[in-house]
Amino acid sequence: MYIRKSTAQQIVETVKDVSGHDVNFIDTDGIIYASTDSARVGNFHEAGLQVVRSGETQEATLEDRYLGTQPGVNIPCLYHGEIIAAIGITGNPEEVRKYAFLARKIVGIILREHELEERVSNQRARLNYVIRALVLGERIPPEFFLETVEPYGMDTDTPCRTVLIRMSREASADSSMGTAIQQTIQQAGAGLWTFAYPDRYVVILEKSSWERGARFFHSLAADWPGKLRIGVGDVQTLRRANRSYEEAKIALNSPSAEAAGIALFDTLDLEILLGSVPLEVRQRYGKRVAAGLREEDRELLLKYLSSGMSLKDTGEALHMHKNTVQYRLDRIARTTGYNPRRFHEAVVLYLALRLETDLAHPGAHLGEFAPEETQ
Numbered sequence: 001m002y003i004r005k006s007t008a009q010q011i012v013e014t015v016k017d018v019s020g021h022d023v024n025f026i027d028t029d030g031i032i033y034a035s036t037d038s039a040r041v042g043n044f045h046e047a048g049l050q051v052v053r054s055g056e057t058q059e060a061t062l063e064d065r066y067l068g069t070q071p072g073v074n075i076p077c078l079y080h081g082e083i084i085a086a087i088g089i090t091g092n093p094e095e096v097r098k099y100a101f102l103a104r105k106i107v108g109i110i111l112r113e114h115e116l117e118e119r120v121s122n123q124r125a126r127l128n129y130v131i132r133a134l135v136l137g138e139r140i141p142p143e144f145f146l147e148t149v150e151p152y153g154m155d156t157d158t159p160c161r162t163v164l165i166r167m168s169r170e171a172s173a174d175s176s177m178g179t180a181i182q183q184t185i186q187q188a189g190a191g192l193w194t195f196a197y198p199d200r201y202v203v204i205l206e207k208s209s210w211e212r213g214a215r216f217f218h219s220l221a222a223d224w225p226g227k228l229r230i231g232v233g234d235v236q237t238l239r240r241a242n243r244s245y246e247e248a249k250i251a252l253n254s255p256s257a258e259a260a261g262i263a264l265f266d267t268l269d270l271e272i273l274l275g276s277v278p279l280e281v282r283q284r285y286g287k288r289v290a291a292g293l294r295e296e297d298r299e300l301l302l303k304y305l306s307s308g309m310s311l312k313d314t315g316e317a318l319h320m321h322k323n324t325v326q327y328r329l330d331r332i333a334r335t336t337g338y339n340p341r342r343f344h345e346a347v348v349l350y351l352a353l354r355l356e357t358d359l360a361h362p363g364a365h366l367g368e369f370a371p372e373e374t375q
Contacts, residue, residue: 188213221261
C-alpha cells in the first residue's frame with residue numbers, strides 16, 4: 001500500500017504530540033520514510049526492517065547493535081490485514097512501551113481518514129468528468145456512467161433539468177458567494193453538480209428535486225442581485241442533458257435573467273430568440289436602432305407597444321394628452337428613422353429596446369459578466 005510522505009509525516013507528528021518522543025515511520029524496505037527528527041529521514045533502520053518482516057514488536061536498548069537504530073520500541077503497523085510499515089518510538093523502552101498501542105490506533109485512524117478523502121476525491125473527479133461529458137453531448141462508457149450516477153439515484157432516463165449559475169467577474173473571487181451557491185444546491189437536493197472554473201456552476205437536478213427546491217434558487221438570485229445569473233433548462237432525460245444545458249444558456253442570456261437574476265427556458269417566448277443572440281451583437285443592434293432616444297422616449301415607446309399601440313391607453317398610463325403622445329412618437333420616428341405607428345417598424349424598435357440590455361435593464365450590471373462561451 002502506497003503512503004504519501006505527507007501522510008506519514010502527519011502520523012509521526014501526531015504520535016510525538018501524544019508521547020513526547022521522536023517517532024520514525026519505517027517503510028517495508030527498512031528505510032525511515034518520515035520522522036520528527038529530520039536528520040534521520042532516508043536512513044536505514046535494521047530493527048524496523050525486522051518488525052516489517054516478522055510482524056512482531058522489537059525493543060532496542062543501548063546494548064543492542066541494530067544498524068541505524070536508537071533505543072526505543074518498534075511496532076508493526078497493519079492496515080486491511082497488511083503490514084504496511086513499522087513505527088519506531090525513540091526512548092527508554094520502559095518509558096515508551098505504553099505508547100505503542102496508542103500509536104497503532106493513531107495510524108489506523110489517520111489512514112482511514114485519508115482513504116476516505118481519496119475515495120471522495122476520486123468520486124468527485126469521476127462526477128466532474130461525467131457532468132462535462134453530459135452537457136457537451138460527448139459519449140460516456142455506459143458502465144462507467146452508471147457506476148457514477150447510480151449512487152445519486154439516477155439513470156439514463158431520469159427526467160432532469162440543467163441549471164447554469166454564472167457569477168460576475170468581481171463576485172467570482174468572493175468565497176462567500178461560492179459557499180452560498182453550494183448551500184443552495186444542497187438545499188435543493190444536491191443532484192449532480194460541478195464548478196466550471198472560473199465563474200460557473202453546472203447543476204443537473206431531477207425534475208422532482210427542482211420542483212421542491214426551485215424556491216432556493218430564486219432566493220439565491222434575489223440575495224445576490226447583479227452578482228450572479230441563473231438559467232434553467234427545460235426537462236430532458238439525463239442522457240439528453242446537453243439539450244437542457246443549451247436551453248439553460250439561452251435562459252441565462254435572456255432579458256428576464258438580466259432583470260430578475262433567474263429565468264426558466266420553458267417560460268420564455270420571444271426571449272428564446274433574444275437569449276440566443278450574442279451579447280455584443282445584441283448591444284450593437286440595440287444602440288444602432290435606438291441611438292439618440294431619451295430615457296423618457298424609451299419609457300413612452302415601451303408603454304405604447306405594450307398597450308397594443310393604443311394612443312389612448314398610453315396617454316392614460318403616462319398621464320399625458322393623446323396629442324402629446326402623437327407628437328413624441330413622431331419625434332421618435334425622426335430620431336431613429338423607424339415610425340412606431342407602423343407595425344413592422346414598431347417591431348424593429350421593440351426588438352432594439354429588448355436587445356439593448358444595458359439600456360433596457362440599467363440595474364443588471366452586464367459589464368461585470370464574462371460572455372457565455374460556446375463549448
